[in-house]
Amino acid sequence: MRTLGDTHDTALLRRLNTRAILLALRQSGPQTLTQLARAAGLSRQTAEAALSDLTERGLAREVAPTEGRAGRPARRFTFRAEAGHVLGLDVGPRRILAMLADLNGDVIEERRLDADEHTPAAERLVLAERAATACVEAAGSARGGLWAAAAGTSGVVDRSGRVSVSTIVPGWTGLDLAGQVGRWFGCPGFAANDANLAAVAEHWRGSARHVDDLVYVLAGYRSGHGLLLDGRLRTGRTGSAGELGGLPLSGWEDSSVVLAEAGRDAAEIFEAAREGDEQALAVVDRLAHGIARGASALVLVVDPELVVVGGGFSRGGESLLARIRAHLAEMCLNPPEVTLSTFGEESIALGAVRMALDHVERERLGL
Amino acid sequence: MRTLGDTHDTALLRRLNTRAILLALRQSGPQTLTQLARAAGLSRQTAEAALSDLTERGLAREVAPTEGRAGRPARRFTFRAEAGHVLGLDVGPRRILAMLADLNGDVIEERRLDADEHTPAAERLVLAERAATACVEAAGSARGGLWAAAAGTSGVVDRSGRVSVSTIVPGWTGLDLAGQVGRWFGCPGFAANDANLAAVAEHWRGSARHVDDLVYVLAGYRSGHGLLLDGRLRTGRTGSAGELGGLPLSGWEDSSVVLAEAGRDAAEIFEAAREGDEQALAVVDRLAHGIARGASALVLVVDPELVVVGGGFSRGGESLLARIRAHLAEMCLNPPEVTLSTFGEESIALGAVRMALDHVERERLGL
DNA sequence: CTCAATTATGAGAAGACGCGACGTAAAGCT
């Protein structure tokens, strides 16, 4: 039955200590046995045992000792990030981006393919697979060598990684994206909503590095909200957390309407605004207002530490941000910080990488 | 430094196993050594060691063996719930409720005092202390014998347990409620928003027992929203999660306005509605609409498994609930279940009990 | 080139814990 926790024999200690060493190992480059032991809070002997275990499993490697220092040279070990690879995919309405990363999450290969809004589902999937395969092959990794893969896409993606609602991408509704991606490479596959993955990426290495509660606003041709609480993605029961579709917010304008009225596309508007064009500034303000309106619902509900603005409009830069801040301050008693996305359009694929890594770390590294 | 986890010596095993035994012990009444060992997944010897440890700490007690069975009588142990007590307080605008509970969370004493909206802060605190002290003394427990105490109140309560905004209770803003409560009994003190604590109570033993993501709607003279995600209370950065004050929701009527227009109080309305009074039914529908409007924001943002409706209006019963469900279904694509609160007006104090117990379990029982 | 100083390694002993096994104790049943 085992409902009250796992077995607690001495093997658990070994696992825990190996885990501590692995974490210490990944903190930085090659380290000596003593350094690792101290970092993990263990004795040198225990550290040694853990390292020999990790080395056997291919996760650690001994490297040449440093020269030029007095005393017996210390054995040095490093994390074998190349022991496995994960794939992150962004299958967007207009763009497909594949990233191959090692176990450190460092991106090794990257492929980008263009699509358009009308590309049918089957063809879009072929493009995605092509981009992904190109990455894997370029890295010289065997096709079956992937440890996990994840994909982000527009629309509501449920817990199992199936697209349950998609209004933008034709033929997407009902697609088992996670299963598809997993089948391509014979590895565990995952899928999530694009804004959610972008939030994950920003929290991992981007603007939201230092916070654990954040709202990500994807604003642009693709739009949506991502929610990260306690450092964990929150997609909700059906995966539609943050999808405000039905919320009757007064004065909530869709950006496409605003842009259509203005008769110019976003890039032109931002460019003109930068040059002081009054009409463009007004449009930027209306866009900011709409973004803030949507964000305010999330902010008031979860009271996050940070709002990260990403997506195409984030090219609007600080001027757009300033307007969003101003509008948000009007709507919230105690508004959170608002900042720009670090990774821009790469954040979705990067978040997918992180999602795949999460699985690998949990299941294969035992972290 | 110790950032990578605690020491992992064999003492950890002991702690973990003792914890497993403690959990098993609390699952039900007196159990034999063998039963406990099996439930915790440990050997009998280990279970025995853990139990002797727990007995020494006063958390377990050996009881008389069962008679009438063949074989050597088995030693039986039980959790000593009376080893400590916690206090839960609801300091509301119109009512003060104190509950004293043992370590099982079973309420032993309960005191209720009436106040009104105009009672000044100092006097309200005196009433609260009086109710609490009465509970403690009635239980024959020493005044210093409390292990933890928590209080719920209207308004925004920050992480530290300080009331940062209170519109209902006069003089409440700025009050360090957690500190106050702790000082009364010389024990750790906590405080939180009432709707949040109600959510905690419903999740603990009420309607939300079986789910981990829920939205609680406090509807009545006191109103507000409580948010529980992954079984944990979410109060946000400043404690104002779920406070929708500034959200420009179209068609969001305040219940007090609706009732004022109707010219009857809530109890009358619900009574009349039960008898089929058409005008009353219309008012109930308007109330339900308002409740659903507010709830919809939380539901769309976090996509919970369940919405629990509590507070004074929950006396409106199934008929109100049905209207709320109907309105919510219009606003959400995939509406969650909606159910009535189990504990009604007691849920806030009960949630406070749970909050105090959380601290005790974490810090004193090591769970 | 040699020797001291430095730094890390590796083996051995001791302590703590958990588990399986076996003999023993205490009850009911015949």
Added chain:
DNA sequence: AGCTTTACGTCGCGTCTTCTCATAATTGAG
């Protein structure tokens, strides 16, 4: 009284961790 049943309690073993100390490998000074 003896048998059966059930659980207790002790013993020994293996694992894990840490401490200690002798040993090994390097640098740098004379």
